[in-house]
Amino acid sequence: xxxxxxxxxxxxxxxxxxxxxxxxxxxxxxxxxxxxxxxxxxxxxxxxxxxxxxxxxxxxxxxxxxxxxxxxxxxxxxxxxxxxxxxxxxxxxxxxxxxxxxxxxxxxxxxxxxxxxxxxxxxxxxxxxxxxxxxxxxxxxxxxxxxxxxxxxxxxxxxxxxxxxxxxxxxxxxxxxxxxxxxxxxxxxxxxxxxxxxxxxxxxxxxxxxxxxxxxxxxxxxxxxxxxxxxxxxxxxxxxxxxxxxxxxxxxxxxxxxxxxxxxxxxxxxxxxxxxxxxxxxxxxxxxxxxxxxxxxxxxxxxxxxxxxxxxxxxxxxxxxxxxxxxxxxxxxxxxxxxxxxxxxxxxxxxxxxxxxxxxxxxxxxxxxxxxxxxxxxxxxxxxxxxxxxxxxxxxxxxxxxxxxxxxxxxxxxxxxxxxxxxxxxxxxxxxxxxxxxxxxxxxxxxxxxxxxxxxxxxxxxxxxxxxxxxxxx
Amino acid sequence: xxxxxxxxxxxxxxxxxxxxxxxxxxxxxxxxxxxxxxxxxxxxxxxxxxxxxxxxxxxxxxxxxxxxxxxxxxxxxxxxxxxxxxxxxxxxxx
Numbered sequence: 001x002x003x004x005x006x007x008x009x010x011x012x013x014x015x016x017x018x019x020x021x022x023x024x025x026x027x028x029x030x031x032x033x034x035x036x037x038x039x040x041x042x043x044x045x046x047x048x049x050x051x052x053x054x055x056x057x058x059x060x061x062x063x064x065x066x067x068x069x070x071x072x073x074x075x076x077x078x079x080x081x082x083x084x085x086x087x088x089x090x091x092x093x094x095x096x097x098x099x100x101x102x103x104x105x106x107x108x109x110x111x112x113x114x115x116x117x118x119x120x121x122x123x124x125x126x127x128x129x130x131x132x133x134x135x136x137x138x139x140x141x142x143x144x145x146x147x148x149x150x151x152x153x154x155x156x157x158x159x160x161x162x163x164x165x166x167x168x169x170x171x172x173x174x175x176x177x178x179x180x181x182x183x184x185x186x187x188x189x190x191x192x193x194x195x196x197x198x199x200x201x202x203x204x205x206x207x208x209x210x211x212x213x214x215x216x217x218x219x220x221x222x223x224x225x226x227x228x229x230x231x232x233x234x235x236x237x238x239x240x241x242x243x244x245x246x247x248x249x250x251x252x253x254x255x256x257x258x259x260x261x262x263x264x265x266x267x268x269x270x271x272x273x274x275x276x277x278x279x280x281x282x283x284x285x286x287x288x289x290x291x292x293x294x295x296x297x298x299x300x301x302x303x304x305x306x307x308x309x310x311x312x313x314x315x316x317x318x319x320x321x322x323x324x325x326x327x328x329x330x331x332x333x334x335x336x337x338x339x340x341x342x343x344x345x346x347x348x349x350x351x352x353x354x355x356x357x358x359x360x361x362x363x364x365x366x367x368x369x370x371x372x373x374x375x376x377x378x379x380x381x382x383x384x385x386x387x388x389x390x391x392x393x394x395x396x397x398x399x400x401x402x403x404x405x406x407x408x409x410x411x412x413x414x415x416x417x418x419x420x421x422x423x424x425x426x427x428x429x430x431x432x433x434x435x436x437x438x439x440x441x442x443x444x445x446x447x448x449x450x451x452x453x454x455x456x457x458x459x460x461x462x463x464x465x466x467x468x469x470x471x472x473x474x
Numbered sequence: 475x476x477x478x479x480x481x482x483x484x485x486x487x488x489x490x491x492x493x494x495x496x497x498x499x500x501x502x503x504x505x506x507x508x509x510x511x512x513x514x515x516x517x518x519x520x521x522x523x524x525x526x527x528x529x530x531x532x533x534x535x536x537x538x539x540x541x542x543x544x545x546x547x548x549x550x551x552x553x554x555x556x557x558x559x560x561x562x563x564x565x566x567x568x
Contacts, residue, residue: 018539018541019541023542026541032547033560034547034550034560035546038545042550050537052536052537052539054538054539056536096525132566134566136558136564137563137566266488268488271527273528273529275535277527277533277534278533279534
């Protein structure tokens with residue numbers, strides 16, 4: 001039986017404040033274990049939290065970029081549970097009065113726009129990190145107290161693919177707003193999914209399971225695809241879905257039940273008496289709103305309208321802010337949108353991928369790429385030679401003109417010089433000339449190739465073609 | 475309000491407390507009378523009173539985002555009953 005898939009995502013995002021949310025320890029990732037702690041984040045008796053204003057403003061900025069309304073009054077609550085990476089015995093979160101509500105993200109699925117609604121965004125503190133050994137566990141509390149926002153969607157997602165697209169878009173928007181590094185591999189963006197199935201047409205939700213440990217875009221899609229299959233199998237066999245928390249095992253490609261802790265879900269929330277409420281005025285909201293940069297959707301639209309780019313190009317280039325910034329910086333030096341787009345999307349991306357690098361590590365400055373493309377357009381180098389120049393630029397960071405000069409790569413467009421060479425090639429290829437005269441046009445390509453070989457690819461190919469035709473057709 | 479032995483066991487479990495049968499009996503009675511006492515508040519009409527989250531009437535107390543001094547690893551672990559390689563060592567979690 002074909003069933004409808006219902007997915008909701010909860011995403012935790014670490015905010016990139018310098019210090020933790022309730023104390024002045026560094027919030028930086030990594031570091032020697034337990035070196036970014038103080039009596040407050042170790043939860044020593046008698047210590048009191050004080051809220052980091054920057055964390056509130058980052059959370060507001062993210063919420064506004066995600067089309068949420070900011071609530072004028074929010075309160076922290078204690079979410080009580082015992083776990084060794086949580087020294088206070090509770091997480092400081094927001095329950096009854098969260099920071100923001102009612103947002104959305106638009107994603108594109110097979111060319112159609114789908115709106116995924118966001119139910120709420122609240123601010124909380126992160127727990128420490130545990131490393132599980134065979135007979136004991138080790139706890140590092142450097143991360144305890146790093147500010148987090150939790151972004152909860154409505155159950156609007158209808159396929160594992162949509163879940164991945166939502167998450168990719170969420171990451172892009174948050175990167176644009178610069179409130180988080182969004183590094184899934186470092187855990188600064190983490191995703192849990194709730195999923196259930198129901199017969200098409202039904203308006204009742206089926207029993208859901210929760211999948212944790214979806215730590216990459218790939219795991220989100222694969223983990224959910226597996227769970228869809230598993231639930232379908234179970235329902236087909238007349239079994240009931242058990243509401244439980246599952247762990248995604250990336251290596252085995254399966255979801256496995258986590259040890260039952262249904263008791264622990266009794267969080268006994270109550271207002272945190274050690275923190276005062278946050279009152280957020282319209283004025284404050286507008287001040288934060290004014291710091292939000294152009295976001296991916298409007299940048300996409302502008303790239304299509306202003307630069308005349310195909311939608312595909314605009315989509316790829318605006319998916320990440322550093323790429324879009326790089327692209328626009330190149331345009332300043334070479335105002336040919338499509339040519340620059342091709343070099344960035346095809347050649348640059350290929351080299352970055354092959355070398356496992358990020359754009360930030362790239363040695364080619366936008367100015368240098370712009371200059372190189374100009375050299376092609378002016379006919380100084382052929383597009384074929386440009387590939388060699390580009391690779392050299394990527395390796396050394398030198399400018400295109402330096403490389404062209406050092407390696408003697410300037411395109412030969414001198415007609416006299418090329419004519420002599422073409423004549424020689426014609427004289428040395430009687431077979432090809434005969435073939436050509438007998439109507440085998442392919443023989444021409446062979447002779448162009450010979451000229452290119454003689455000049456190590458530097459001959460201007462259009463000119464070689466023209467000269468060959470002149471000589472042969474006479 | 476009557477607190478059952480089951481309720482006591484549930485709450486004790488959440489709080490990681492181990493109680494013997496006698497203690498459970500005793501606490502069930504004591505918790506019931508505490509809740510009965512608090513229940514007297516329900517006699518008040520609070521229809522038009524907004525929920526109280528705090529007994530002091532101030533808001534927006536913030537600190538600025540500046541990094542201060544943290545403890546050294548040695549000091550941070552000084553009170554730990556068990557440690558290893560700079561980590562707190564605890565009984566197996568998973």
